[in-house]
Amino acid sequence: MEMSDHPYRPVFYIDVAPSLAEYLEPAAARLSYMEDAFSLEIEQCRVKALVKTEITKGEVERKxxxxxxREKIRSESAELRGRFLQMMIET
Structure with missing residues (x-):
């Protein structure tokens, strides 16, 4: 089987929607300590995945x-969480 026919490739690229670009840094940082199968390098709205095992591009994209x-939700709910905590402190 030739390498091009095999789902495992040592390097591949994943495009990220511009609306999610601001979450790339924290998402990549989180994945860097959670995943041993790959590492990520950010290139604007594109991610370069350096694969260390036979994980597929689809699996990396899903993760x-x-x-x-997760980062988008965390960021958008920060104000709400802060108000909730303040309310709990006041009661």
Missing amino acids: LNHALY
């Missing part, structure tokens, strides 16, 4: 998207 949306 990256999960981390991106």
Whole structure:
């Protein structure tokens, strides 16, 4: 089997929607200590995945998207969490 036919490739690129670009740094940082199978390098709205095991591009994309949306939700709910904590302190 030639390398091009195999789902395992040592390096591949994943495009990220510009609307999620601001969450790339924290998402990549989180994945860097959670994942041994790959590492990520950010290149504007594109991620370079350096694969260390036979993980597929689809699996890395799924994990990256999960981390991106997790960061988006965390960021967007920060004010609400702060108000909730303040309310709990006051009671």
